[in-house]
Amino acid sequence: MLWYKSWLETRWRFLIGLGLLSIAACGAVFDYPTVLKLMPLANNIETTIDTSTKIGRLVKQAAALQATYRGFIWWQWVRQNLVGIWTVFAVLLGSGGLIAASGSGGGGALFTLSLPASRTRVIGVRAVTALGELLVLVVVPSLLIPLLSPAIGQSYSIVDAFVHALCIFVAGAAFFSLAFLLSTVFSDLWRPLLITGAIACVLALLEGALALQSIQIGIFRVMSGESYFRGTGLPWLGLLASAAVSAALLNAAARNIARQDF
Amino acid sequence: MLFRPNPSSGVPIYLQLMEQVKHSIETGALRPGEQLPGIRPLAEELVINPNTVAKAYRELEHEGVIELRHGAGAFVSGSARAKKETDAMKAGQTAVAATIDKLRARGLSDEEIRRLFEAELAGHSALPRTGGRRD
Amino acid sequence: MTDRADGARRADALVIEAADLHKHYGSVQALRGLSLQVPPGSIHGFLGKNGAGKTTTIKVLLGMARPTSGRARVFGLPADAQESSVEIRRRTGFVSDDKDLYDYMTVAEIIRFTAAFFPQWRADLERTYARTFELPLDRKIRALSRGTRTKLALLLVLCRRAELLILDEPTSGLDPAVTEEVLQTLVGHVASEEMTVFFSSHQISEVDQIADRVTIIDRGRAVVSGSLDDLREQYRRVQLIFDGDAPDATFRAPGVVRVRRSGRILTVLSSAGAERILDEARALNPVSSDVVPVTLKEIFLESVAAED
Numbered sequence: 243m244l245w246y247k248s249w250l251e252t253r254w255r256f257l258i259g260l261g262l263l264s265i266a267a268c269g270a271v272f273d274y275p276t277v278l279k280l281m282p283l284a285n286n287i288e289t290t291i292d293t294s295t296k297i298g299r300l301v302k303q304a305a306a307l308q309a310t311y312r313g314f315i316w317w318q319w320v321r322q323n324l325v326g327i328w329t330v331f332a333v334l335l336g337s338g339g340l341i342a343a344s345g346s347g348g349g350g351a352l353f354t355l356s357l358p359a360s361r362t363r364v365i366g367v368r369a370v371t372a373l374g375e376l377l378v379l380v381v382v383p384s385l386l387i388p389l390l391s392p393a394i395g396q397s398y399s400i401v402d403a404f405v406h407a408l409c410i411f412v413a414g415a416a417f418f419s420l421a422f423l424l425s426t427v428f429s430d431l432w433r434p435l436l437i438t439g440a441i442a443c444v445l446a447l448l449e450g451a452l453a454l455q456s457i458q459i460g461i462f463r464v465m466s467g468e469s470y471f472r473g474t475g476l477p478w479l480g481l482l483a484s485a486a487v488s489a490a491l492l493n494a495a496a497r498n499i500a501r502q503d504f
Numbered sequence: 505m506l507f508r509p510n511p512s513s514g515v516p517i518y519l520q521l522m523e524q525v526k527h528s529i530e531t532g533a534l535r536p537g538e539q540l541p542g543i544r545p546l547a548e549e550l551v552i553n554p555n556t557v558a559k560a561y562r563e564l565e566h567e568g569v570i571e572l573r574h575g576a577g578a579f580v581s582g583s584a585r586a587k588k589e590t591d592a593m594k595a596g597q598t599a600v601a602a603t604i605d606k607l608r609a610r611g612l613s614d615e616e617i618r619r620l621f622e623a624e625l626a627g628h629s630a631l632p633r634t635g636g637r638r639d
Numbered sequence: 640m641t642d643r644a645d646g647a648r649r650a651d652a653l654v655i656e657a658a659d660l661h662k663h664y665g666s667v668q669a670l671r672g673l674s675l676q677v678p679p680g681s682i683h684g685f686l687g688k689n690g691a692g693k694t695t696t697i698k699v700l701l702g703m704a705r706p707t708s709g710r711a712r713v714f715g716l717p718a719d720a721q722e723s724s725v726e727i728r729r730r731t732g733f734v735s736d737d738k739d740l741y742d743y744m745t746v747a748e749i750i751r752f753t754a755a756f757f758p759q760w761r762a763d764l765e766r767t768y769a770r771t772f773e774l775p776l777d778r779k780i781r782a783l784s785r786g787t788r789t790k791l792a793l794l795l796v797l798c799r800r801a802e803l804l805i806l807d808e809p810t811s812g813l814d815p816a817v818t819e820e821v822l823q824t825l826v827g828h829v830a831s832e833e834m835t836v837f838f839s840s841h842q843i844s845e846v847d848q849i850a851d852r853v854t855i856i857d858r859g860r861a862v863v864s865g866s867l868d869d870l871r872e873q874y875r876r877v878q879l880i881f882d883g884d885a886p887d888a889t890f891r892a893p894g895v896v897r898v899r900r901s902g903r904i905l906t907v908l909s910s911a912g913a914e915r916i917l918d919e920a921r922a923l924n925p926v927s928s929d930v931v932p933v934t935l936k937e938i939f940l941e942s943v944a945a946e947d
Contacts, residue, residue, distance in 0.1 A: 243755035250743060350741040355703050357756050358729035360721055500721070503664070503704040511847030514932030516868045544830035551823045553682050553851045554830035559868075619929070626875065626913065626930045 244364060248371035252335055256375040259331040263383035266327060270319040271390045277314060297454070311396045315387060320406050321466040325414070328380055329465075332414050333438045335372040336421025340364065341429050344504055355504055365499045369422060369492060376418060380407045409467035409477065413484040416461065417442055419491035426498040506541075508550055517552055521560035526569060529580060530593055536582035540570060543578075653712075654679045654803055654835045655700060660709035662695055662859075669695040670706070671859035677837055677852070679802075682829060684846035684867075685839040686939055687856035693839040694736065696856070697807050701733055713803065729757075732796025736807040736839075738788045742781035746774050746791060757799040768794040768824075786817040793821060797828055806838035810845060822849055843936045853935070857943040863910075867935070874933040875913040879905040879925040890919050897941050908933065908941050 307313035340361075343349025354364060384407040388398040417438060424434035449460030458468075464480030506528070509520040528534040540546075543561065547554035561578050564570045571579050607617050655677035662670040670692050677683045687693045698704040699711050702724030714730060716723035741749055750769075754760040769776065772790040775783075783791065789809065796804055804825075810818040826849055829836055840846055846853055846867075853870065855863040863870070873894075879885070885905040890898065894911025905925070907916050913930045920928065 243752045247741070247744075247752060250741075250748075350739050352703065352733075352735040352737070352739045353741065356701055356728060356731075356733035356735075357753070358725050359756065360725050362721075501705070504698065512844060512934050512936065514871060514934050516871050517848075518868065544827065547830050548823055548827040551819060551826055551848060553849050554826060555680070555682070555851045619931075622932070623930050626932060 244359065244367040245371060248368050251338060251368075252372055252375060255331065255334050256379065259327070259334075259375075259379050260382060263324065263327055263379060264386060266323045267319065267383040267386040268390060270315065270323065271387060271394060271396075273318070274311060274314055274396065275394055277308060281309065300453075311391070312398065312402070315398060316406075316466070316471045319387065320410075320471075321462075321468075324380070324383065324406075325410060325462060325465050328376070328410055329414055329417050329442060330439075331379055332376055332418040333421045333435055333442070335376060336418040336438070337425050337431050337434045339368055339422070339425045340499060340504075341426055341502070342431055344429065351504060361499050361502075362496055365426075365496055369495075372418065372422075373415065376415070377411055380410050380414075405470055405476070406467045409470065409481065410465045412481045413461055413464040413477075415488040416484045416491070419488040419495070423491045423495040423498070426495045426502070506546070506550065509552065511552075518556045518560040518563065521552075521557065522564055522569075525560070525564055526593065529569065534580050536580050538580050540578040540580065652679060653677060653715075655683075655711075655713055655837060656715075657696070657700070657711045658709055660696070660699060660711055661707045662692075662699060662704065663707050669859055670699070670709075672709070673856065673859060673861055675854055675861060676864070677835060679835050680833065681852045682825075682836045682850045683838070684850035684853040685837060685856065686841075686843065686846060686853060687839070688943055689841075691856045691943070692859040693856060694807055695859075697733075697805055697839065700805065701728065701731070730801055731803045731805060732799055732801035733805045734789075734792045734796055734807065734809060736811060738785070738792045740780050740788065740792060740795075743779065745777055745779050746783070747776040749780065749791070750776075750795065753795045754798070759800045761798045761800060765794065765798045768797065772820075785812050786814065789813060789817065789821060793824060797824070800832075802834055804834060804836045804838070806836065808840055809838055810840070810842060818845070825849065843939055847935050855939055855942050862942045863938060870910075870935070870938060871932065873910055873912055874938055875909050875916075876931045876933050876937075877907045877909060877913045877916045877920070878929040878931065879907070879920050879923065880927045880929075881905065881923070881925050886923055888920075888923055890916055892916050892919055908937075910938075 304317060307317045340351050340354065343354070344351035355361070381404070384403040385400070388400045388403050391398045420441065421434045421438040424437055425431075428434055445461055449462055452459065459480075461480070461484065463469075464477045464484060467477065469475060469477045506521070506524050509517045509524075511517060513520070525534065525540070529536075534540070540561070541549070543554050543557045547557045550557075561570065561572060565572050565578075568581055571581050573579060604617060607620075608614075612620075653676050655675060657673055657675040660670045660673040660675075661668075673692065673696060675696070685693055685696070695704065699706050700713055700718050702718055702721070705719050711718040713727045716727055718724060718727060741752075744752065750765060754762075754765070768774075768790075772787070772794060774787065774791055774794065780788065780791070793809075809825075810821055813821065822845060825836060828834070838850075850867055852866050853863070854861050881903045883903065885900045885903055887900060888898070888905065890907060892909070892911070892915035894909050895907060895916070896910050897906075897908040899906045905923075907920075909916050917928060917930070
C-alpha cells in the first residue's frame with residue numbers, strides 16, 4: 243500500500259505534467275505547417291546574418307535546422323520544450339517526502355514511521371514511484387510525435403522518439419535526485435525546489451556560455467541527445483556520469499533518512 | 505448495580521469494589537448462588553482496569569464471600585463462611601453506629617469522626633493519645 | 640488473568656525495558672538517565688509535565704529517535720536497530736498526541752492502507768468499531784473533528800492484533816463523553832486480548848481510573864515508579880501539630896519525600912508508610928498527629944517539585 247500512498251501524494255503533479263507535455267507535443271506538431279510557411283523569410287535571414295560572429299553562426303544554424311521536420315522537432319520540441327518542462331516536473335516530483343510531512347501538520351510522518359516498514363523501504367517506494375511517473379512523463383508525450391505527425395503529412399521515427407526520451411530520463415534523473423536529497427534535509431517544500439531550480443538555471447547558463455566558446459559539454463546537451471541527433475552516436479559518457487551522480491545522491495538521501503531523528 | 509468507584513479517594517479501587525460487593529450481599533441486592541458480572545463487562549461498565557476487577561474477585565474468593573467457578577464465572581458464595589462474614593458485618597455495623605452516636609454526643613462533627621476512623625484505619629496509631637486534643 | 644506478583648518474577652519477559660536512557664537534541668537534554676519497566680498485561684500510565692520527556696521516550700521506543708546513550712528494549716528486542724525496530728512495530732500500535740494521519744486520505748482509504756501491513760487484521764473488529772465510533776467512511780481525514788480522528792486512530796491500532804499499545808496523550812483535547820468512550824474501549828479491549836497498554840497523560844484522573852502501574856517522569860528521569868495499589872498503600876501524609884512553632888526537624892526514616900513547616904504544623908510526605916516517621920516524631924513531642932492517605936495527584940505534584 244506504500245505504492246498507492248505515493249501515487250496519491252504525487253498524482254496531481256504527475257497528471258498536470260502529463261497534460262501539459264501532451265498539449266505541448268501536439269502544439270509542436272501542429273505548429274510545423276505554420277513554420278514551413280515562414281521558411282522563405284528564414285531563408286532571407288540566412289543571407290543577411292553576419293556569420294562572422296559566434297552568435298550569428300548559431301542563429302544561422304538554428305534557422306537551417308528548422309528547415310527539416312526532424313530538425314524542427316529536435317530543436318523546438320526536444321531541446322527546449324520537453325527538456326525544460328520535464329526538468330521542472332522532475333524537481334517537483336523530487337520534493338515532498340517524510341521530512342516535509344513531519345513539518346506541517348497532517349502529513350502523517352509519525353504514522354508512517356510507526357508502521358512495520360523500514361525507512362529505506364518507505365523512501366525507496368517514494369523514489370521508484372516518482373521515477374516511474376517521470377518515465378511516463380517523458381515517453382508518452384514523446385510517442386505522441388510519431389503518432390500525430392502523419393496528420394500534417396510528416397513522419398517521425400519512433401526510435402528517435404524513444405532514444406531522446408531515454409536520454410532525457412537518464413540524464414535528467416540527476417535533477418530529480420538532487421531535489422530528492424534536499425527534501426531529506428529541509429522540512430519545507432520550497433527550499434529543495436528553489437535550490438535545485440537555481441542550480442539548473444546556473445548549469446544552463448554555464449552551458450550556454452561554454453557553447454559560445456565552442457566547448458560542447460553540459461547536462462542539457464546530454465539530455466537533448468544532441469550527439470545522437472547529429473549522428474555521432476549516443477552521449478554514453480554523459481549518460482553514465484549522470485546516472486552515477488543520481489545513484490550517489492539517492493544513496494545519500496537514504497542514509498539521511500535512516501539516521502534522522504523525528 | 506455497582507457504582508463507579510472513586511479513583512481519587514486514596515482507597516485502592518479493588519478495595520472499594522470489594523466493599524460494594526459485600527454491601528450488595530448484605531442488603532440482599534446479591535443473593536447466595538447468584539452470578540456476579542463477568543470481569544470484562546464489569547471493567548467496561550465501570551471503566552476501570554480489568555486486572556483490578558480480577559484482583560477484587562480473587563480477594564473476595566479468598567475471604568469466602570464469592571466462588572470463582574472455572575469457565576462459568578463468579579458466584580456469590582452460599583456457604584456458611586460467607587454467612588459468617590455477613591453476620592460479622594452486621595455486628596460491626598451495630599458497633600460503628602453506637603460509636604458514632606457516642607462521638608456525636610461528645611460534640612464531634614461527622615467530618616471529624618470520619619477523619620478519626622480513616623486515621624485509625626491507616627494503621628498508624630502509635631502516638632500516645634495524651635491530652636491536648638479538642639476535648 | 641495472571642497474578643500480578645508473578646510479573647515481578649518474570650522480569651525477563653518485560654514488554655518495555657529502558658535502562659539509563661539519555662537523549663539530547665543539540666543543547667537540550669530531553670532524557671537524563673530514564674529507566675522504565677513495563678510488565679506484560681499491565682495498563683501503564685506515564686505521567687509528567689510538558690517537556691518532561693514523555694514523547695521523547697516514546698519516540699525512542701518506536702525507533703523514531705535514537706538515544707544518545709542507554710538501552711531500550713521492546714519485547715526484548717533493541718529499539719534502536721532498524722530490523723528489530725520493524726519487528727517491534729509489527730507487534731505495536733502507536734497513536735501520536737497529534738493523532739497524526741494522512742489528511743488527504745479518506746477514512747476508508749487509511750483503514751485499507753493500514754490493514755495491508757497486518758496480515759492478521761481483525762476485519763470483524765474493524766466493522767464493529769467503525770459502527771460504534773460512527774466513522775464517516777468517505778470523508779477526508781482533514782475534515783474530521785478531533786474526537787473522530789482520535790477514534791479513527793484508535794481503530795487503526797486496535798484491529799491489528801497488537802501486543803502493545805503505545806498512546807501519547809490519547810484523550811487530550813477530547814470532551815468528557817468521547818474521553819469516556821476512548822477509555823471504555825481501551826479497557827474492554829485489554830480485558831479480552833492479551834495486551835499491554837502504555838499511555839502518557841496529563842490527566843491524573845484517568846491514570847487513577849484505568850492504570851494499574853504508573854511511572855512519573857520529571858526532567859528526563861523517572862522519579863516514581865510502581866504499581867498504583869502499592870503507591871496508594873505506601874504513600875502517607877503525616878501531620879504533626881505542636882504547642883508552639885513547629886521545630887525544624889529532619890527525619891532519618893527512608894522514603895521522606897517532603898517536609899513542610901507552617902506555623903505550629905509540621906507535615907511530612909512519606910513514600911514508605913508512616914510508622915517510622917511517627918516513631919521519630921515522638922521525640923519532638925507533638926500535641927497530636929494525623930495520618931492521611933495521599934492521592935496520585937498529590938504524589939505527582941510533590942514528586943515533580945521535590946527535585947532540585
